[in-house]
Amino acid sequence: MNQHMPVQGAAMALGGETSGERDLGVLPRLMRMSPIGEREPRATAAGVFTVCLGEAGVDGQWRIACAGRIMHVVRSESCLLQPMAGDTVQLLVPDHGARAWIVSVLMSASPEELTIDAGQKALRVKGREVTISSETTLAVKADRISQKAVSIDESVARKTTMCSGAQIVQSGSMMIDADRHLSLRSKLATVTAESLLKIDGAQIHMG
Template sequence: MSHDAVRENLGSTAKAASADAGAHDMRALLHKPLPGGAAAGWAGSALGRVTQALPDDGYLVEVQPGGERWHCTRAASCLLQPDIGDTVLVAGPQREQVYLIAVITQADPGRSQLVVNGNLTLHARQGGIALHADTQLDLRSSELTLEARKAQVEVNEMDYRGAEVRMTTLVARFVGRTCEAVLDRLSVLTRSSFRLTEEVEQVRAGHIDYEARNTLRLHAKNTLVSSKELVKVDAEQIHMG
């Protein structure tokens, strides 16, 4: 056998051995367990149904019907409060550490709650915030603070019930057709008062007491003063006519 034939035979044998070694390494890599929970078939996320709510934003989620229930913590990004029977998305780095990421479908779509732990601020940097409700808008809090440069309120009917109202303003204007007030006591303190009535003004009282420090003037085209029992005029000087 020539030297060239020997070298060709040795080269073929080396290539075959190298190919067999590569195939063996590939088979070993395929059978090698993946890190973490991937060996148990964990894909990183799954859909499940909420079966129970636990304290501290914990939930039991059933990934397969009748299967094991997973303990999940609601993620901070999931603002919609999960409810029993909702279909949710759970995800995490491994099977033993999963979080409830989002609510996919609700068991009762007619009732939704956005829940956070702590203070919540809605901030629109270059726009506005609008709240729309087809039926009712309910605001409840122990304290309410409103601050704005300009406000406009349009309400067809309003009922207010409260213990006390305090208002401080430089100028107040009320324009309307009818104003009715039913009070036990009315006190008005002013430096100057002006009232103009174009037609009729009537006062019905048990006792009327007018007192002027300097001058009291009554003037009309016709003036009638009548009494059932007594009319008394008392002064140092009385001018008639």
């Protein structure tokens, strides 16, 4: 592709053959593509286009008409943001084949939400220090959560833990320090000590 083709020539290339096409010899067929149901793309480099996405198909792919062929558009692995309908994206279109790739999301149509999607692959974030900050809510949802650290520090105003099954805590030593009130309640309770069990208080009520 002649990278110095004027903008007017590029726009005319979206239509039929022009004198500019004959001067260039073989006009890149990529200049003639247009997405189905959306505005025409604008070429930004050889084989790279700016496109406003329409709705994806049931298979999660988009389809565009390009040089008389229908091309399947998929998200490249380097584009971690999940494209949505209405997003403005950069599209890489090869000279041959029936597949094109979304390489980046330039502008999201959603003013409130962005989705990072690694598909069926594992997503790992690694750094000397990693910080996740939220102004309102941080939600973690998984079938299994595994934590491994030398030290875990928590500081909260209120904490509620609900476990429908068994909760098992195993440690070298455990200390529970409540400033005001400590209440343990259960239908059946057992306290066992191998050597010494000590109960100390100004008043002790049993039963």
